[in-house]
Amino acid sequence: MHTDLVAALDIGGTKIAGALVDGHGRILHRAQRATPAQEDGETVMRAVEETVGELAGSPLWGRAGALGIGSAGPVDASTGTVSPVNVPGWRDFPLVRRVREAAGGLPVELIGDGVAITAAEHWQGAARGHDNALCMVVSTGVGGGLVLNGQLHAGPTGNAGHIGHISVDLDGDPCPCGARGCVERIASGPNIARRALENGWRPGPDGDTSAAAVAQAARSGDPVAVASFARAAQALAAGIAATATLVEIDIAVIGGGVGKAGDILFEPLRKALGSYATLSFVQRLTIVPAQMGTDAGLVGAAAAALARQTDTAAAV
Numbered sequence: 001m002h003t004d005l006v007a008a009l010d011i012g013g014t015k016i017a018g019a020l021v022d023g024h025g026r027i028l029h030r031a032q033r034a035t036p037a038q039e040d041g042e043t044v045m046r047a048v049e050e051t052v053g054e055l056a057g058s059p060l061w062g063r064a065g066a067l068g069i070g071s072a073g074p075v076d077a078s079t080g081t082v083s084p085v086n087v088p089g090w091r092d093f094p095l096v097r098r099v100r101e102a103a104g105g106l107p108v109e110l111i112g113d114g115v116a117i118t119a120a121e122h123w124q125g126a127a128r129g130h131d132n133a134l135c136m137v138v139s140t141g142v143g144g145g146l147v148l149n150g151q152l153h154a155g156p157t158g159n160a161g162h163i164g165h166i167s168v169d170l171d172g173d174p175c176p177c178g179a180r181g182c183v184e185r186i187a188s189g190p191n192i193a194r195r196a197l198e199n200g201w202r203p204g205p206d207g208d209t210s211a212a213a214v215a216q217a218a219r220s221g222d223p224v225a226v227a228s229f230a231r232a233a234q235a236l237a238a239g240i241a242a243t244a245t246l247v248e249i250d251i252a253v254i255g256g257g258v259g260k261a262g263d264i265l266f267e268p269l270r271k272a273l274g275s276y277a278t279l280s281f282v283q284r285l286t287i288v289p290a291q292m293g294t295d296a297g298l299v300g301a302a303a304a305a306l307a308r309q310t311d312t313a314a315a316v
């Protein structure tokens with residue numbers, strides 16, 4: 001059978017999305033389940049198996065030659081296991097083996113969700129044509145991934161580019177990861193909202209205290225809301241500048257809910273970047289919004305599966 005498609009899974013704390021994807025990144029068939037994130041590990045796995053089973057019921061399934069998984073992290077691609085922070089029932093869970101069994105023995109490629117989004121932006125989105133890129137998701141958490149020398153750089157365990165847990169404030173607030181002053185501790189949506197509230201910002205009559213509400217207030221000129229986004233932008237700029245200085249990226253792509261704040265984030269971010277990315281070889285670095293939208297995880301997992309398929313074909 002000619003295998004011109006791949007299967008893809010995007011596993012997060014709220015949903016498990018599946019798709020059959022062609023070589024141009026087009027989604028031809030979809031399946032989805034809610035993630036029973038607070039249930040035991042086997043219950044979560046059943047939802048994954050149902051998603052794969054639904055894909056396998058498609059007449060297109062026989063054309064799938066590999067399956068890619070982008071999962072909430074941490075993941076360990078070297079052992080094929082995952083321990084997502086927001087799925088407590090899975091600790092060192094053998095996801096690759098279990099999905100391979102559910103998928104009738106297809107080769108399975110596992111990457112972290114930040115790396116998956118990077119693969120998608122590089123293949124079809126804002127980082128297309130860039131050989132050296134950092135792609136980030138700024139939402140409830142801050143994740144990311146790297147493209148180096150034209151290739152996705154997942155690292156041995158599939159977590160490389162996890163910029164959310166680079167420290168940009170040596171004596172900063174403790175981060176749930178155990179370190180201090182991490183980018184995520186300053187720039188994630190909940191931390192933008194927390195800082196605004198601590199400094200006297202109050203929500204409107206609807207009581208919405210999300211980062212999106214803070215962004216709305218900033219757009220109306222609320223100085224505390226503006227300052228909270230500026231501080232997040234500063235943390236992101238420091239992390240991006242450090243990355244650029246280390247590995248010479250020429251573009252940083254920012255997606256996720258906080259990324260949707262638009263100029264409220266990007267204006268102070270571009271300004272702050274000038275203060276941190278100072279050496280000659282990082283001064284041309286550009287920062288742009290992500291383009292891929294909600295299918296980024298699926299398309300990125302498909303890209304990883306396609307790369308695996310190509311490697312396998314080359315090895316034969």
Ligand SMILES: [Zn+2]
Pocket residue numbers: 164165166175176177178179180182184185
């Ligand atoms: Zn951290």
